[in-house]
Amino acid sequence: MGVRNINVELLLDKEVKDSEGRSAGRIEEIRARRDGEGIIVEAYHLGPQALLERLAAPVMRLSLMRVLGLHRHSHSLRVPWDQLDLSDPERPVLRCPREELVKLAR
Amino acid sequence: MKKLLEITLGIVTSIGGFLEVGSLATSAQAGAAFGYQLIWAIVLGTICLIFLVEMSGRLAAVSKQPLAGAMRDRFGYPFFLIPLVAMSLLGVLVLASELGGLSLALQLVTGASFPWWAPLGAFAAWLLLWKGTFSIIEKGASLFGLITLVFVVAAFRLHPDWTRAAAGALPSMPRHEPMRYWFIAVSIMGASIAPYLLYFYSAGAVEDKWNETDVPVNRITATFGMSFGGALSVAVLVVAALVLVPRGIRIERFDQIALILTPIMGRSGFFLFAAALGIACFGAMLEIALSVAYLVSQGFGWKWTEDARPRDVARFSLVYTATLIGGAIIVIVGVDPLAITLMSMALTSALLPIAIVPFLILMNDPHFVGQHRNGWISNTVVCAIVGLAFVLAVVSIPLELMGS
Amino acid sequence: MLTRWRVSCAALILSLVACGGKSVAEQIAEHDRVRVSWEQTTRFVGAEWAGLAIPDAYAARTLQRASEELRSDSEALTKEKLPSGDLARLHAALSIVRARADSLAQAVRARDRDAVIRMVKDSPRANADSLLRQAALR
């Protein structure tokens, strides 16, 4: 399978399903490391799910998590780069069940 | 010594730049209709403004980022678009009311009722922005703006009953016409807590290259400058109360406000009023047009500064030009200037949370302001006053629209 | 929980709407206020013009504006449902004040200072004392 370009900003707030089809959260941050001249992705952070979704208008929802800074709180999951399948960027899928992921402590 | 001079200059700048058509019209109307009873709205609005101005200066000094740029950074483009659109449209509307005030002032002075005052006034403002530099505009507008101190002189000459005035600083329920009372209260708060001032102030701090050592000076100038500025609004209200209430005159149209100084100062009072109105409105027009240009340019990452030739900051210059044209068109179409002033001030109150809530989050984010984060006092005070203004606005604007 | 929230919202909106509709007495009071305000504005303008405190153009225009505002108020009056007795009284009062504004404007345009002074003297003065008390200024 070849290399394809994905726009990171469009991944934000996309819902991620785990290997068993359950929701694991929404993508809210991408962790990377500077490696010489390049920048290499190490992990994705998933944020909490749909709490305020129904209350807010679509535009609000897009960035509400960032606005409220909720991603700083617990319930965030860390997904190592090799556990997230982005072959369809519209529907990101975990390669494992969500229980296997590490909770981010904060 | 140098610090002292800097502080004095900062305070003088804030006083001269404080009064504009919104605070003038709303205070005068409040005084004419309710005596001293609405002084509390000016007090609350001014307290909130002190905190907000101090915050926007601190943000710029610590993070070297103006408010609009920091908002895009922190909240991302999709969310940033909401305050961007809301505040730009509001800016055009408020600019139109300032231009209405300027046209009236020109008409008072010359005696000529001339439909071209508005485009002429807008053109003069544009020319100054086109040719001037930031410090000329800021210092010039506030230096000439000191003429608004005439209202303080007038207030003292009328020997008001200060204990009764002080009683008005405490919120109270209306004794008559409740709908009008709350609507004017909302407009006063919107006029005091002008959000465009925050974009202007923080961009100015970046243009003047503030750093962390400016934080204490900023705190002092914001506190005293805005307090004295608020006192100007109170003076307008007191003069309007003492001159118009005994005559039973309510301010239905802008022209009526022009009479408030003549019983005290005679013919010179009339011309002083016109000059104060014209200068205050003109200065505010410059600030608003620049604020919108700052907001848009910083949000989209274009080069912005008022100190370069227009061709070197083409898009920035385009935005303030368009803002002035937009404001002029609204005035030329011929909306009643007093109505548009009151409505745009009330709308400001209703839209305050859009501008202020993200700002508060920013000021609590150590990533932006490090150890200079907001304390609980400023968070609580700003939230409470903005919340109150918002609730009152949402309730009273529809009622005012239905009633008229 | 949610229903209670909704009920209180509905109650709030209902009470607001109820407040929004003006009673007959309030409507009459509002027309009285508008008329008195313009009546006193014309008186004020006349007096200040006679005292040389304001320019001719401003005085003439404001008096004309007063006349226009009084006319539009009497037009608004015809669209409202008020008892016919009150309606007649308000109309009559409005037209008296408007006539006075018009003749003041004429005198100002004719630069007839004596006439203006006389008209100001003849026109009723606002009851300053009760107004001040009402606004808690005294």
Place this chain on the structure above:
Amino acid sequence: MEIAVVRDLLDKQLIDRDGEALGRADGVVMAYSADAPPRIMYFELGAQTLARRLPRPFQGVLAWLGHRLSPRGSSPYRLEVSRIIQLGRTIKIDIDGTRSAARETERWVRDHIIGRIPGS
């Protein structure tokens, strides 16, 4: 060095090597393949990139506006992240901004509108 892509790259102010504004990082592009860590490749600037970030109903309107207003049509402009000189409050990129396509709209506004007004 750890980088949080959303916090540290996306929407940040980009400047050229002389410190002049280039625009903001309207988008960030990464190269993805199934068997190697994804790499962040470009910043993307332009009306189309901005339009795509909005909820669907707004996208059409904005894309159309961008297409009409922007002199280059609406195709986005890319800057390679390998040219980053400095990462911080602003991101400094090792290019000469005066001729860069990132400033094409600025130049167009200058040449067609602002530059034609006397005294500019």
